[in-house]
Amino acid sequence: MQCTAYSGKTIAQAADCLVVGVFEARVLGTEARAVDRAARGRLKGLLQRGDFSGRAGESLLLSDLPGLRTSRLLLVGLGTTQGYHRRNWRKALGTAVAALARTRITSAVMAIERPSDKDLDAYVLARSAAEACGSALYRINDLKTGKRPPAPRLARIKFGPFETGALADARRGLGDGIAISDSATLLRNVANLPGNICTPRYLAAQAAQLARSYRAVRSRALNEAQIRRLKMGCLLAVTRGSAEPPRFIILEYRGGRRGAAPLVLVGKGVTFDSGGISIKDANAMDEMKFDMCGAATVLAAFDLAARLKLRLNLVGLIPTCENMPGGRAIKPGDIVTSADGQTVEILNTDAEGRLILCDALHYARRYKPAAVIDMATLTGACVVALGAHHTGVMGNDDALAQELVACGRRADDRAWQLPLTEEYGEQLRTNFADVANVAGRDGGAITAAAFLGRFTKGMAWAHLDIAGTAWYSGNNKSATGRPLALLGDFLIRRARG
Ligand code: BES
Ligand code: MN
Ligand code: ZN
Numbered sequence: 001m002q003c004t005a006y007s008g009k010t011i012a013q014a015a016d017c018l019v020v021g022v023f024e025a026r027v028l029g030t031e032a033r034a035v036d037r038a039a040r041g042r043l044k045g046l047l048q049r050g051d052f053s054g055r056a057g058e059s060l061l062l063s064d065l066p067g068l069r070t071s072r073l074l075l076v077g078l079g080t081t082q083g084y085h086r087r088n089w090r091k092a093l094g095t096a097v098a099a100l101a102r103t104r105i106t107s108a109v110m111a112i113e114r115p116s117d118k119d120l121d122a123y124v125l126a127r128s129a130a131e132a133c134g135s136a137l138y139r140i141n142d143l144k145t146g147k148r149p150p151a152p153r154l155a156r157i158k159f160g161p162f163e164t165g166a167l168a169d170a171r172r173g174l175g176d177g178i179a180i181s182d183s184a185t186l187l188r189n190v191a192n193l194p195g196n197i198c199t200p201r202y203l204a205a206q207a208a209q210l211a212r213s214y215r216a217v218r219s220r221a222l223n224e225a226q227i228r229r230l231k232m233g234c235l236l237a238v239t240r241g242s243a244e245p246p247r248f249i250i251l252e253y254r255g256g257r258r259g260a261a262p263l264v265l266v267g268k269g270v271t272f273d274s275g276g277i278s279i280k281d282a283n284a285m286d287e288m289k290f291d292m293c294g295a296a297t298v299l300a301a302f303d304l305a306a307r308l309k310l311r312l313n314l315v316g317l318i319p320t321c322e323n324m325p326g327g328r329a330i331k332p333g334d335i336v337t338s339a340d341g342q343t344v345e346i347l348n349t350d351a352e353g354r355l356i357l358c359d360a361l362h363y364a365r366r367y368k369p370a371a372v373i374d375m376a377t378l379t380g381a382c383v384v385a386l387g388a389h390h391t392g393v394m395g396n397d398d399a400l401a402q403e404l405v406a407c408g409r410r411a412d413d414r415a416w417q418l419p420l421t422e423e424y425g426e427q428l429r430t431n432f433a434d435v436a437n438v439a440g441r442d443g444g445a446i447t448a449a450a451f452l453g454r455f456t457k458g459m460a461w462a463h464l465d466i467a468g469t470a471w472y473s474g475n476n477k478s479a480t481g482r483p484l485a486l487l488g489d490f491l492i493r494r495a496r497g
Helices: 032-037 044-046 084-102 121-135 164-192 200-213 224-229 233-239 285-290 295-309 353-367 380-384 398-410 421-426 444-453 486-497
Strands: 002-007 016-024 059-063 073-079 107-110 156-158 217-224 247-254 264-268 271-273 313-323 334-337 342-348 371-376 391-395 415-417 461-465
Touching: 002 059, 002 164, 016 032, 016 084, 016 334, 016 415, 016 421, 032 044, 032 073, 059 084, 073 084, 084 107, 084 121, 084 217, 084 391, 121 156, 121 164, 156 380, 156 444, 164 295, 200 217, 200 247, 200 295, 200 371, 224 233, 233 313, 233 334, 233 342, 233 380, 247 415, 264 295, 264 486, 285 342, 295 313, 295 421, 295 486, 313 353, 313 461, 342 353, 342 371, 353 371, 371 486, 380 444, 398 461, 398 486, 421 444
Parallel strands: 002 156, 016 073, 016 107, 107 156, 264 313, 264 371, 271 313, 371 461, 391 415
Antiparallel strands: 059 073, 217 247, 247 313, 334 342, 391 461
């Protein structure tokens, strides 16, 4: 997809189709008013007849209106004027792109009003627009064998109008937005694959592919023997029940100064989480193929950093394995030793994410990182707390946590901080080992983070629990691409310094 920004008159722009917004109660948007004047009142006439309500999610394609340079005009509903904020704007962009993708239209002028918000400059708005449009064009990489519906023809979008002074920022935003949506496509394609295809070895192959595609990226994948040499007893414990070999993937991206402290990104890569001996019930167990969305986000972040040639150093760590029951599987009550020497009593084999992450977090230490951010579909409790709308943020550095919350707000990929105070860690005490891997139901998202916090002392660390946000469950099941937009904003800002 090619995105450009324009300034000046919308109706002077050439394309197959012009897209303008209409509010509820038949209020034309700014650009729609200009179109109506050029088309000698045809839009007002149409609204008066009641043919278009302007409700959010609605669209209407019109042909051959007088006075326009484009042969087609698409109206999209914006909802009420008072309720018009970023959400309805993004929704309108998505509706428009979905409607255009059903036609043979290849180019469009997108003149839907941008919401007014002091915090959102031309760069952020343009980035958000390109990303929303790119994301609306995503098609699930299914394995259906029938005839495929034709791919959308839409390839060029002009966004505007922008003030001339804001054009450069807008263009930069569009470029970054396309990159984010392209990298999110990689994330979603990997995450949507079934567990029998997307195995730990498959994730390692994806990392190797990134290293082949970009000179600034290097990748290595340690096998079980090498993992054993690192004494990663917790990762080894989780993989025991599985016939699939585990991997510990290490990615490096060099875009910053030599010797500048890297950001370390850690992603949970459980390619299927059955729960192990503490087995999950059958209901929606298939969704546990998405338990590697943290890992897919790390892969996508490297793709993004390399596409944008970000001036920073990154390390990516992906502990990846399956969590399966079996004769060799770990049992509740088993005690294992983590890479940093702590003994861990595994009271519930379904709390496996924190086990594979703790060994990776310990490994992060050798890089003397500027910050460590882990991303994991870690707890059902986080879904109970925040639903599918906010990613949970926890950590040992409030400034870093709040920075990530702000990134989420700017990127329309929101996150909310939960209070990781000392009491939660105390819930993990046990008579038999240094720490237990679970602490009962109460505050489950935070006790999981408290477990991870034992392995990150002295490093600036934040944890993103994406259990509720990484995929849509139920009927429209598929990976969302989150939290790549949030992370992308963070990386872009850190790279700018
Ligand atoms: N991968 C799951 C978390 C999860 C559950 C994500 C549901 C999305 C939807 C994780 O490994 C897990 O099973 N967590 C347990 C922890 C519990 C045993 C303390 C959970 O949340 O039930
Ligand atoms: Mn689990
Ligand atoms: Zn899991």
